[in-house]
Amino acid sequence: MPSLRESLESASAPLLRTIASLPRAVPFLVVLALMVAGALIPGWGWVLLALVTLFLAWLLVLGWPRLATQERLMRVAVVALALAITITQAIPR
Template sequence: MSPLRESFERTSAPLLQTLAGLPRAVPFLLVLALMVAGVVIPGWGWILVAVVTLFLLWLLLLGWPRLSVPERLMRVAVVAIAFAVTVTQAFPN
């Protein structure tokens, strides 16, 4: 494992432990609420969607080495859709 990867995982560990300590529904409901609010709120709502996109990208990067190819493709597709929503919300015209 590269030193950069080890550093990334070590830096992420405290937040992952906090997330693991929450009930399973809490992170899901938070992501869902942020996405819905980001899509519904005109103007600056795209920032909420961008936060969700970055969170999903962070989780993708953490899990990447342990994922199979289909799992990687599905997760990349979800991040790409979230990114597309972010850009569409940020630049509506």
């Protein structure tokens, strides 16, 4: 029986192949556009930020075993920052 990680990796493989086949700038620009739009759209913009946060967390989980300690810390910091921005947009004062 495959482990949870193996199941996640095999389920993610088709989408990862699709993303890898795109030009390198496209995934970055899509994430950037969604973050900017999510930060600027009042009300439901936090949904876009949540999607980006989940995407970044998914990539972090998939890459975790292959990352060095510094790379792990940097990527966790990026996901934490995206989560903080999402929460700030979702629950305004």
